[in-house]
Amino acid sequence: MTNTLHRFGDAASFRDDYIVFAIPSRGRNDQGSVPKLKKFLEMALPFHPVNLGDARHGGALRPCRKLTPLAHWRRDVRPDFRAVIEGVDSPTTVAAVFDNRAAAEEFVKAVKAADLGLSVNISTSVEGAEQCCWAAGIPRHSVGYSLGFEGKTEKLPESGVLMLSTMCGHGMISHALARKMIDWVKEGRRTPEQAVTYLTRFCSCGVFNPSRAKRILEEIRRKAPAAV
Amino acid sequence: MRISPDRCVACGNCTYVCPMGAIYIDPVLKRATIDRDECVECYACYNGLSQEHLNPTLVRALRKVFSWLRLRFDPEPDVCPTAAFEPEDLTWPRVVRRAFSDPRVPHESTGVEGRGTEEVKTNDVTGRVQLGEVGFTIEFGRPGVGVRFHEIDRMTRALAKAGVAFEKRNPVTTLMSDVATGAIREDILNEKVMSAIVEIKTTVERIEEIIRLVWEIEKQIDTVVSIGVGARCNAEGEDEIVAPILERLGYRLERAKTNIGLGRVTNAEATKAAEPAGAIM
Numbered sequence: 001m002t003n004t005l006h007r008f009g010d011a012a013s014f015r016d017d018y019i020v021f022a023i024p025s026r027g028r029n030d031q032g033s034v035p036k037l038k039k040f041l042e043m044a045l046p047f048h049p050v051n052l053g054d055a056r057h058g059g060a061l062r063p064c065r066k067l068t069p070l071a072h073w074r075r076d077v078r079p080d081f082r083a084v085i086e087g088v089d090s091p092t093t094v095a096a097v098f099d100n101r102a103a104a105e106e107f108v109k110a111v112k113a114a115d116l117g118l119s120v121n122i123s124t125s126v127e128g129a130e131q132c133c134w135a136a137g138i139p140r141h142s143v144g145y146s147l148g149f150e151g152k153t154e155k156l157p158e159s160g161v162l163m164l165s166t167m168c169g170h171g172m173i174s175h176a177l178a179r180k181m182i183d184w185v186k187e188g189r190r191t192p193e194q195a196v197t198y199l200t201r202f203c204s205c206g207v208f209n210p211s212r213a214k215r216i217l218e219e220i221r222r223k224a225p226a227a228v
Numbered sequence: 229m230r231i232s233p234d235r236c237v238a239c240g241n242c243t244y245v246c247p248m249g250a251i252y253i254d255p256v257l258k259r260a261t262i263d264r265d266e267c268v269e270c271y272a273c274y275n276g277l278s279q280e281h282l283n284p285t286l287v288r289a290l291r292k293v294f295s296w297l298r299l300r301f302d303p304e305p306d307v308c309p310t311a312a313f314e315p316e317d318l319t320w321p322r323v324v325r326r327a328f329s330d331p332r333v334p335h336e337s338t339g340v341e342g343r344g345t346e347e348v349k350t351n352d353v354t355g356r357v358q359l360g361e362v363g364f365t366i367e368f369g370r371p372g373v374g375v376r377f378h379e380i381d382r383m384t385r386a387l388a389k390a391g392v393a394f395e396k397r398n399p400v401t402t403l404m405s406d407v408a409t410g411a412i413r414e415d416i417l418n419e420k421v422m423s424a425i426v427e428i429k430t431t432v433e434r435i436e437e438i439i440r441l442v443w444e445i446e447k448q449i450d451t452v453v454s455i456g457v458g459a460r461c462n463a464e465g466e467d468e469i470v471a472p473i474l475e476r477l478g479y480r481l482e483r484a485k486t487n488i489g490l491g492r493v494t495n496a497e498a499t500k501a502a503e504p505a506g507a508i509m
Binding site: 003004005006007008009010011014021023024025026027028029030031032055056057063064065066067068069071072075108111112115116117118119120121122123124125126129130132133136138139140141142143144145146147148149150151152153155156157162165166169170171172173174175176177180181184189198201202204205 | 243244245246247249270272275276277278279280281282302303304305306307329331332334346347348349350351352353354357363365367370371372373397422423442443446447449450451452453454455456457458459460461463464465466467470471474479480481482483484485486487488489490491492493494495496497498
């Protein structure tokens with residue numbers, strides 16, 4: 001799962017994007033990991049994450065299999081963190097998404113103190129992760145650098161679309177849907193908050209960052225179409 | 229995946245949510261239809277769209293009236309109003325598409341969801357990449373372009389020829405008919421997937437050579453490639469070796485995944501296992 005590594009944007013655009021995730025290694029520390037994974041997610045709550053995720057069941061805002069027609073006017077858009085925590089039922093990757101470094105730093109300190117024995121990673125700018133480690137007094141163990149996108153890049157869409165769609169590294173948020181939401185926000189058919197909820201539901205492991213997405217949509221709305 | 233023509237009302241919502249752009253409204257049938265050759269069985273349509281269970285006949289009639297009156301109902305864009313998507317039982321080789329495209333399906337070879345890889349995310353536990361070594365993840369088809377295995381096959385053959393070691397616990401490696409040559413089994417070469425990751429490990433001295441090789445093969449294949457480079461930090465938490473090489477090659481290191489080293493082996497059998505950590509083949 002490299003689903004958070006290759007987010008599109010420069011380091012400054014990750015100032016509100018900090019994903020801290022825990023992952024057991026199959027055959028090495030996966031036995032008895034479920035309560036630890038739940039504890040990891042539970043510990044994130046006091047630091048006000050903008051999303052929580054379980055790679056097997058999804059994030060804090062999920063699609064509904066039985067909507068009523070009233071949903072078109074009155075839809076529940078509140079993230080359900082409790083459902084994510086209670087839904088963890090097997091060894092998997094779990095993630096907490098924060099929109100500020102201070103919260104991520106405090107969470108990393110708490111995770112260190114809890115000593116769960118699981119691998120914990122921070123996915124953000126190189127510098128942002130370094131600062132989280134310094135704050136917690138932890139030397140970095142390993143780093144996985146993203147070198148960005150190469151090859152037939154002419155097949156990729158414009159940067160605004162890419163910044164939104166790559167927040168689901170598994171590709172569940174299509175470029176077409178991201179572009180449609182940008183257009184709808186520009187046309188005033190939906191607010192950035194509303195557009196973000198549609199996008200969030202497609203991310204099947206809960207690492208989409210609704211706070212960063214809202215900022216990106218607001219910035220694109222203010223720019224001329226040619227700029228995005 | 230298929231869309232029931234009896235239930236579909238051609239609202240068009242699903243045409244936007246398909247990451248591969250494989251869904252369209254058939255002008256003759258007047259129903260949403262899936263281009264099976266382009267569909268990667270990612271289930272974004274089935275899993276991502278919320279579902280209503282409205283009567284299709286009623287919805288079609290209402291849509292006709294609205295259309296005739298030139299009125300536009302502005303429905304939620306992430307809803308299938310009639311629950312028209314029907315998952316199919318997939319058989320070999322098509323089942324490979326789903327394994328590499330639907331992130332909720334764990335790869336049988338590794339037990340890991342998503343693209344089935346652990347990389348340096350668990351390096352504190354596996355010890356896969358040590359000082360002086362680098363772990364490459366070469367991902368094809370991401371973001372949102374897709375890839376067929378014959379394109380990956382070009383890269384894996386070139387890498388094998390260069391004498392690199394493929395990660396054993398990796399889904400693509402398990403689909404090779406000959407790991408020594410990097411050949412991927414023939415019966416899946418035309419299968420299209422959302423993305424797939426080839427993992428290799430080498431020494432820091434070979435970083436430039438490997439990257440130049442990847443650049444060369446990238447020109448010959450019809451998709452995008454995302455490279456990740458994993459490095460072990462020193463005791464102070466610094467990487468003073470790999471990052472400077474990558475920067476010298478022209479890369480701006482904007483984003484990374486940082487393993488903070490809190491993991492340890494806790495499985496009873498693993499603590500006395502004979503298999504060396506990070507085995508390669």
